[in-house]
Amino acid sequence: MTSRLGTILPAVLLTGLLVAATPGQAGDWPQFRGPNGSGVSDEKGLPVRWSAEDNIRWKAELPGRGLSCPVIVGDRIYLTACSGYQQDRLHVMCFRVRDGKKLWERQLWATGSTMCHPTTCMAAPTPVADAEGVYALFATADVAAFDPDGHLLWYRSLSRDYPGITNNVGMAASPVVLGDLLFLPLENAGNSFALAVDRRTGATRWKVDRHRDINWITPLVVAMNGKSEVLFQTSREITAYDPQTGKRLWTHEAGLSSVSSPILGGDRILVPGGDFTALKPANGSASPEVLWKSNRIKTSYPSPVYLDGRIYTLNQAGILVCSDAEDGKTLWQLRLKGPFWATPVIGDGKLYAVNEEGTTFVVDLRTEEEQKRLLAQNRIEDKFLATPAIAHRCLFLRSDKYLYCIGEE
Amino acid sequence: MTHRIAPKTIVSISLGLLVAFLVVSPASPSEANVESAIKAILAVGKEGKGATEAARALRELSRQEADVLPALLAAMDQASPEASNYLRAAVEAVADKAITQGKPLPVKQLEAFVQDHKHHPKARRLAYDLLLHVDPTLPERWLPGMLQDPSLELRRDAVAMALREAEAALASGDKDAARQKFEQAFRAARDRDQVDALAKQLKALGVSVDIAGHFGFIRDWLLVGPFDNSGGIGFAASYPPENSVDPKAEYVGKQNARLTWKPHTTADPYGVVDLNKAIGKHMGAVGYAYAVVESPEARPVEVRVGSNNAVKVWLNGQELISHEEYHHGNRMDQYIGSGMLKPGRNEVLIKICQNEQKEEWAQSWSFQLRLCDRVGTAVPVTVVKHPAERSAAGTAGEGR
Known part of the structure; x- marks a missing residue:
């Protein structure tokens, strides 16, 4: 990918478009899609082959279901789950990375609606963590912060603070952090809004109304010429807000995805939708420039991943498509077997895509030889809907029943 | 611990009495800390109000020994949902510490707490869960x-x-x-x-x-419709049945159709009324269902509705439920409103709005409605089969 980097890097340096500094240190996996929401880890020595018996360093039993991903900061893994006939028990747990020991578990009583499609559940949004703890949002619009030792720092019932939040399919968008701010995507069919709170106290810093429709998009924080922007996307638009004030900076209106989240790709924002779109933000409040559109790049439930000038997407048919971020053209395709709910993740030159039935496809991104791309198919018989995490030379998979730590000795 | 509060007293009185007890008794510094910490947590409000003080109080409570648990659980009796979650965090922190350090939990006091139905059901269940840590035979002994x-x-x-x-x-x-x-x-x-x-x-x-009877579903309705919901205008519109219900009235509905109330009895075991069959298949339409129930006494009641459609519900003219969402799912007890039944005649009116989506999965136009208490037990009412009398003072819209 050296040549690709050679194309992209100068553009990044010229435009100054970077992912804003988000929580966590090198090697951490602090939020949905990991460091900076990129889906890419810089870890090396990641596993290629495993089974239910081999290369499982440990597995930890979970008290309930969850589509949320494990998030990892330092030696701690944070995870959410829900249980109870009405899914009204909301769990936040902390495990030790090296052996999977559960360090603490706390429960909250749900205060919002627990109505959802049976595929999903109340522990669908992925928490976000930093050195000061974990911030957990649930589909019930309950949100809480715990320190690394499990002490509750603050809690809010957003369904009681702002009545009328409703998504009978089930909310699933994840929060993100920038500096002292925690951004909460509460776009829904009723009282629809984006919220920024002080991550240390939970106090509201700003709240803006958003388009009323069910939505599952996780916000993206980017830095533009030294200034940060937080992007919220619905099926009709993607809008950049000033993280500190909530002031609208720019909007791009189009038929966009309400499921698959945008990602930063070099100097451009890559936006899933009817047409997959590459946007180049302008300075100030001007509308972003549309660099290209492609109706050949289709996303289903998983979000795209970007690395070294290439976009990786999984479509509904279970085909992994690698596209050129420069122009959207297809570079190669690889037929995998779905259904896929989890977003693929990348580390150590490999892409990991786990399907619902527990088969993880390991794809070599370094080879240009088609027949050598698929390195392995590793099966664990369980139901997997959560996006994996990468840290400490391990892959972390979360099923309905267990959290697995997979690593080769 | 130097607490001199008898745990049995704690579990049998409300927090107000507990506070009074602490005030008149010579309290140790620890007791005073517990009392003020609980007060700080109970004061936590909406939009994060009081969260900083509550977090500080939580740290104080987390340092306490296990004999503080009954007081923390009892404080949930009048706590807001926000405060209950703070108190729960304190209970878990204190109990975890005791269990990790091999210290005993106040078993007798917790048992008394679980057995006392006056306490909040969630707090009782939490106490039960704590007891399970020390007594795995509890389900066998107590659940029957x-x-x-x-x-x-x-x-x-x-x-x-x-x-x-x-x-x-x-x-x-x-x-x-x-x-x-x-x-x-x-x-x-x-x-x-x-x-x-x-x-x-x-x-x-x-x-x-009789599943429908067991749950308290209303099966006998008067139905009228369709009124207009083109472009979603019908949810906010107030059509004549929202002002008063006269079973003999005639209305002008969608596309100037002449509408009258029609009696309908559902045989569905879960009380589902299919308006596509009972009124007819319409898109962009509003239907109303009206029922009269006789209650032997005044009592609190929950009106629980399931529907794929946008709905509003009134009990004796008071709006209890308003939910504008279409075809994102349907389950029993999806929407819950709390109200009061009067002795004698009570009127229930539900408005069911169908939108204009064309997808096959968006064709459902139906509802189910039941009357029950907070536990979900059907309340003892008699449903008047297809009432012919005009409503006494209207059915909706004026908060009567």
Whole structure:
């Protein structure tokens, strides 16, 4: 990918478009899609082959279901789950990375609606963590912060603070952090809004109304010429807000995805939708420039991943498509077997895509030889809907029943 | 710990009494800290109000020994949902510390707390969960007596145990014992999955069950429609039935159709009224369903609705539910409104809006509605079959 980097890097340096500094240190996996929401880890020595018996360093039993991903900061893994006939028990747990020991578990009583499609559940949004703890949002619009030792720092019932939040399919968008701010995507069919709170106290810093429709998009924080922007996307638009004030900076209106989240790709924002779109933000409040559109790049439930000038997407048919971020053209395709709910993740030159039935496809991104791309198919018989995490030379998979730590000795 | 508060006193009085007790008793510094910490947590409000003070209080409470647990649990009796979650965090932190350090939990006080139905059901269940850490025989000993428990979770576990026992009796060939146990469990069950499982077993044994009656679904309605909901205008529009219901009235509906109230009785076991059949298949339409129930007394009631459509519900003219969402799912007890039944005649009006989506999965135009208490037990009312009298003072819109 050296040549690709050679194309992209100068553009990044010229435009100054970077992912804003988000929580966590090198090697951490602090939020949905990991460091900076990129889906890419810089870890090396990641596993290629495993089974239910081999290369499982440990597995930890979970008290309930969850589509949320494990998030990892330092030696701690944070995870959410829900249980109870009405899914009204909301769990936040902390495990030790090296052996999977559960360090603490706390429960909250749900205060919002627990109505959802049976595929999903109340522990669908992925928490976000930093050195000061974990911030957990649930589909019930309950949100809480715990320190690394499990002490509750603050809690809010957003369904009681702002009545009328409703998504009978089930909310699933994840929060993100920038500096002292925690951004909460509460776009829904009723009282629809984006919220920024002080991550240390939970106090509201700003709240803006958003388009009323069910939505599952996780916000993206980017830095533009030294200034940060937080992007919220619905099926009709993607809008950049000033993280500190909530002031609208720019909007791009189009038929966009309400499921698959945008990602930063070099100097451009890559936006899933009817047409997959590459946007180049302008300075100030001007509308972003549309660099290209492609109706050949289709996303289903998983979000795209970007690395070294290439976009990786999984479509509904279970085909992994690698596209050129420069122009959207297809570079190669690889037929995998779905259904896929989890977003693929990348580390150590490999892409990991786990399907619902527990088969993880390991794809070599370094080879240009088609027949050598698929390195392995590793099966664990369980139901997997959560996006994996990468840290400490391990892959972390979360099923309905267990959290697995997979690593080769 | 130097607490001199008798735990039995703590669990049997409300927090107000607890505070009074602490005030008049010579309190130790620790007691005073606990009291003020609980007060700080109870003061936590909406939009994060008081969260900083509550977090500080939580740290103070987390340092306490396990004998503070009954007081923390008792404080949940009048706590807001926000404060309850803070108190729960304190309970878990204190209990975790005690268990990790091998220190005893105040078992007798916790047992008394669980057995006292005056305490909040969730707090009682939390106390029960703490006791399970030290006494795994608890379910065996207690659940058989918890079939009528006001805690839905405790009751659910009790029903599950009774169901297992009945199945075991059936497997051993004792049909009479099995039937009695299934019937007992059916009467106690409030969760649909358990009711379904029990009804299936009873039917197999030749026992007829009335699921709709068990849950308190209203089956007899007067229906009228369609009114206009083109472009979604109907949800906010106030059509004549929202002002008053006259079963003999004639209205002008969508596309100038002449509309009259039609009696309808649903035979669905879960009280579902299919408006596509009862009124006719329409898109962009509003239907109303009206029922009269007689209550022997004034009492609180929950109106619970399931529908794929946008709905509004009024009880005696007071709007209890308003939910504008279409075709994102449908389940029993999806929307819950709390109100009061009057002695005698009570009127229930539901507005069901169908939008104009063309997808096959968006064609449902239906609802189910039941009247029950907070536990989900059907309230004792008599449904007037197809009332002919005009409503006394209207049905909706003016908060009567």
